[in-house]
Amino acid sequence: LDMRQDLGGAERAYRESLAINRQLLGDEHPTIATNLNNLAFTVYARGNHAEGIDLLRQALEMRRRVLGPEHPAVAGNATSLAYWLVDEGALDQASRLVEEGLAIRTKVLGPDHPQVAGTLTVKASLRLAQRRYEDARQLAVEARSILLAADLPDDSWQVAAAKATEGAALTGLRRYADAEPLLTSSLPSLAGSPIPGLEQKGRSRLVDLYVAWGEPAKAERYR
Secondary structure (H helix, E strand, O other): OOOOOOHHHHHHHHHHHHHHHHHHHOOOOHHHHHHHHHHHHHHHHOOOHHHHHHHHHHHHHHHHHHHOOOOHHHHHHHHHHHHHHHHHOOHHHHHHHHHHHHHHHHHHHOOOOHHHHHHHHHHHHHHHHOOOHHHHHHHHHHHHHHHHHOOOOOOOHHHHHHHHHHHHHHHHOOOHHHHHHHHHHHHHHHOOOOOOOHHHHHHHHHHHHHHHHOOHHHHHHOO
16 A cells, blocks of 8 residues: 555554554564554654654654664664654754664664665754754765765655755755755655655745745745
């Protein structure tokens, strides 16, 4: 079931799977954590952010208990939850989680792993929210460098996310001409991302660029 094509159907399927697996496996099992994770992303994509965040917290806490505090799946949940909490304005919580995810992924996977780059991109988004634009730019540049060195294509959604974050940082630095090609070229690839709302965020960043640049007509194209 493609959750992007049928979010309602995906949510029903994930809730049913969670209920069945709880009956079969109990409440503390890696499969239950995976079910909670999948349901969290679907619920969040449907716009119920509060429930999505709560479900992802449950998945993270369970994975810490049943898999151990340094498991890559713990890092993945911590990174995703940090990303959502940045959007909710819970920056202190997001900061703790992104550092947890980055420490685990760097230790377990090595500093040049694409998943480390993913967490760096989330950390860059956090720095954007904190208006630390040069820090955000540097983190996004580092993330993109790691991804390209790992042979991910320039049009992959992961590279596009790093480029878009770099573009947003350049907007904050008032380097509008440098920001524009990064933001526009990344947008098509963001449409293929499994991360809920990433394409919309790319569009919002373009609107922010053109508003700041004094180009309202161009901003309207992306609203």
